[in-house]
């Protein structure tokens with residue numbers, strides 16, 4: 001439409017004075033009137049209109065910026081930290097387009113429209129003999145476009161005048177505020193551009209299982225295919241440190257979709273609490289958790305992946321999909337005679353039906369290919385992991401008793417139906433990690449966590465950088 005308006009305005013039979021631009025904002029009229037008065041050397045009218053245009057322009061830009069806030073569709077389902085980061089960056093980028101959007105005067109683009117107000121003003125004030133206002137307008141213009149040769153020459157001209165003092169060249173307040181905001185936003189965008197560059201590198205195919213790991217039980221001993229147990233994947237200290245994260249920060253909502261009940265393994269006799277990698281990352285970012293804890297989670301889960309890759313001889317990249325630190329606590333009064341499971345027999349990537357068929361579709365996490373659970377403690381009763389051949393739980397193939405450093409690994413399909421027996425006393429904690437071959441479902445927060453650790457990023461550092 002802007003182009004059309006421009007085309008019509010070029011036609012000889014069109015008198016632009018008769019054309020009313022209903023989309024034009026106030027500052028457009030004020031600016032055009034002001035500039036016309038300037039051309040006619042009517043300095044008072046020029047100054048009044050251009051000063052008013054300035055106020056109106058800043059108001060229009062504020063309005064345009066405000067419209068950038070509001071709902072935002074990220075196009076996928078990121079976790080908390082990337083969701084906030086995406087929205088923030090989107091809003092900021094949108095706000096930065098306002099200058100361009102407002103630079104059209106009836107179809108004609110004026111790149112430095114805001115700054116040009118000060119150019120007209122400096123000369124009009126000079127003509128009115130107001131040297132103080134003229135010099136302030138020069139300084140304001142130069143604050144926005146510091147290397148403009150013509151304006152620098154103007155400054156030198158004014159500086160040569162006997163009545164002009166150095167402090168005349170202080171930029172006007174509204175320009176200082178505008179320029180400060182501009183610089184600040186530029187710096188944030190630059191920071192985002194430089195700091196948040198993620199190489200979407202494929203995970204390495206891991207080579208050898210660390211010798212200190214002790215393969216406890218093999219596939220055949222566990223009564224089925226594609227499953228194993230390994231001891232020593234975490235030391236007592238590691239378990240203690242991961243338990244510290246759980247005890248300090250776990251939460252009944254984190255990682256559980258309480259709206260979609262089928263996604264939650266609750267039994268009413270136990271309390272389920274979790275901490276996702278996303279939240280551990282966020283807690284580290286705001287310095288509520290020391291980076292060493294996040295590093296520990298990243299390192300140990302990498303070891304877990306390495307064992308899966310090695311044991312199952314996985315040749316394609318295996319991506320992390322979801323990391324969840326989970327504790328189940330027996331509720332007082334429900335410690336005896338329970339016949340239910342803490343987590344009923346299920347498959348990790350399909351919906352197990354009564355007839356033992358398993359559908360690979362939502363609400364199942366159908367993209368999960370492998371599962372690994374690392375146990376962190378043993379000071380509780382019940383809570384055994386079990387492989388079973390059907391959903392009744394009557395045909396148990398093997399039972400695994402949790403203990404610190406023990407990991408159970410298995411392929412996530414219906415060949416590995418499993419569950420957890422009732423926790424009848426105490427709190428049972430485990431670090432559960434699911435993996436996928438589909439990069440679309442990889443855990444994006446992990447990239448952020450790794451980047452944060454590698455570059456020693458934290459909110460406080462980021463904040464201090466900006467205020468200093």
Ligand SMILES: O=C(O)CCC(=O)C(=O)O
Pocket residue numbers: 343348373384385418419420430432
């Ligand atoms: O905690 C466990 O032992 C297993 C949990 C489990 O199977 C699951 O979360 O899908």
Ligand SMILES: [Fe+2]
Pocket residue numbers: 346347348371418
């Ligand atoms: Fe499971």
